[in-house]
Amino acid sequence: MKLTEARQQFISSWGAFGTHWGINRTMAQIHALLLVSPDPLTQDDMMEELNVSRGNVNMNIRELINWGLVERVLLPGERKEYFSAEKDIWKVVKQIVKERKKRELEPMLGLLDKLEEVEGDKRDKNVKAFVDTVSGIKKLGKHADRTLDLMIKAEENWFVSNMVKLFK
Amino acid sequence: MKLTEARQQFISSWGAFGTHWGINRTMAQIHALLLVSPDPLTQDDMMEELNVSRGNVNMNIRELINWGLVERVLLPGERKEYFSAEKDIWKVVKQIVKERKKRELEPMLGLLDKLEEVEGDKRDKNVKAFVDTVSGIKKLGKHADRTLDLMIKAEENWFVSNMVKLFK
DNA sequence: GATAACTTTCAAAATATTTTGAAAATACAA
DNA sequence: TTGTATTTTCAAAATATTTTGAAAGTTATC
Numbered sequence: 001m002k003l004t005e006a007r008q009q010f011i012s013s014w015g016a017f018g019t020h021w022g023i024n025r026t027m028a029q030i031h032a033l034l035l036v037s038p039d040p041l042t043q044d045d046m047m048e049e050l051n052v053s054r055g056n057v058n059m060n061i062r063e064l065i066n067w068g069l070v071e072r073v074l075l076p077g078e079r080k081e082y083f084s085a086e087k088d089i090w091k092v093v094k095q096i097v098k099e100r101k102k103r104e105l106e107p108m109l110g111l112l113d114k115l116e117e118v119e120g121d122k123r124d125k126n127v128k129a130f131v132d133t134v135s136g137i138k139k140l141g142k143h144a145d146r147t148l149d150l151m152i153k154a155e156e157n158w159f160v161s162n163m164v165k166l167f168k
Numbered sequence: 169m170k171l172t173e174a175r176q177q178f179i180s181s182w183g184a185f186g187t188h189w190g191i192n193r194t195m196a197q198i199h200a201l202l203l204v205s206p207d208p209l210t211q212d213d214m215m216e217e218l219n220v221s222r223g224n225v226n227m228n229i230r231e232l233i234n235w236g237l238v239e240r241v242l243l244p245g246e247r248k249e250y251f252s253a254e255k256d257i258w259k260v261v262k263q264i265v266k267e268r269k270k271r272e273l274e275p276m277l278g279l280l281d282k283l284e285e286v287e288g289d290k291r292d293k294n295v296k297a298f299v300d301t302v303s304g305i306k307k308l309g310k311h312a313d314r315t316l317d318l319m320i321k322a323e324e325n326w327f328v329s330n331m332v333k334l335f336k
Numbered sequence: 337g338a339t340a341a342c343t344t345t346c347a348a349a350a351t352a353t354t355t356t357g358a359a360a361a362t363a364c365a366a
Numbered sequence: 367t368t369g370t371a372t373t374t375t376c377a378a379a380a381t382a383t384t385t386t387g388a389a390a391g392t393t394a395t396c
Contacts, residue, residue: 003295006286010302013279020190020272024354038297043373053356058374079364079371087297089304104188111181118174127171129206129255134178136257192384211343221386226344247341247394 007036011050026052027060031069031085040073040082068095094152101148105141112138175204179218194220195228199237199253208241208250236263262320269316273309280306 001009011032018028029050034041041049046057061083064070069092073082086092116134120127169177179200186196197218202209209217214225229251232238237260241250254260284302288295 001282001286003286003288003292003298006283007298009279010283010298013276017272017276022188022190026354035301036294036298038293054373055357055375056355059355062374081373087301087304089301089308093308104185108181108185111177114169115174115178118169118171120171124171125206126204130171130175130178130204133203133255133257136255140257140261194384222343223345223387224385227385230344249343 010036024060026050026056027063030057030060031064034070034083034085035087037084040075040084042080042082044080046083067099097148098152101145105145105148109138109141109145112141175201178204192228194218194224195231198225198228199232202238202251202253203255205252208243208252210248210250212248214251235267265316266320269313273313273316277306277309277313280309 011029014032015025015029018031019025030046033046033049043054043057043061046052046061047054050057061070064085065072070083070085073084075082086095112134116131116138118127118130122128122131179197182200183193183197186199187193198214201214201217211222211225211229214220214229215222218225229238232253233240238251238253241252243250254263280302284299284306286295286298286302290296290299
């Protein structure tokens, strides 16, 4: 397979993959494109490679910057802004985990704390089922939260060697 | 907070949460409703509680059954079908991990295997950047795949105690 | 096998999300 | 400052997804 075709396949699959995880196609494709580009790209480069509009590229680039996955690069003597993605995949994963934890897991745990304190007699099976479910999710969620914190701090080598050993 | 209100909040937040993870709102809400219901429910019960149509409930219930999160229950002497969700959250998580691994991670790894064999001179920086990225994702993906396999086999107690210790 | 209870299907409608593109804003250079 | 290159915004259009509801299908009962 030629590079051009392989790149296209990668970018398009990464886009499709993203949509299964609540990430929009273009955002995932821009990220994929930057991942396989040795040098930083301009918005015009991306518009051309992905065949999308200027506004679309601009919005999604900013979103990727918010996620901490892409950064602006200023090339000396150049007027245009360039963008490049973090290439170390382990760092990328850690960054995504960190953000989703903050944006989704933590608020959910806060809500569960409140919901767990529902009024009512525990002998009522409806109350019991509710509290049991909420407590169960909260318990697992708190564990996940702590575990992910440690994972974020961990080094890749540490992760890939010890983690696998542990699970054997 | 009263049970009715707490249940509503739980169901609605669970629905919103799901949409961040590529799951549609109604499917997540049906799952949430079943999680907090002590007894199995009929499709009519769900239509009423969630204010959605019969077709919608039916489709999403089947999808939840496909995911292995809900099962049909036949109550003796009853004509209608009842449905109930697995209540053990650790089992729920394992089941979701298992399915997503099969549906998404494994096909992606297959594709990366192919893409890694792209033609071209590694001294070409475009080829190098592409191969490096694909290899990096593949490597981490394979580790994740193995790790998740072991997690699926693991017991909850084992998980919650050892996992946390490991990460300390 | 006819009727009634219930479930499934799926085209059309409703809704939500993404994308466009042109205008406004900003940054830079002369 | 003024003109030009570049980036950002956002309402409207395009597209994608979800939901509806009525008809068709199925299953149990008499």
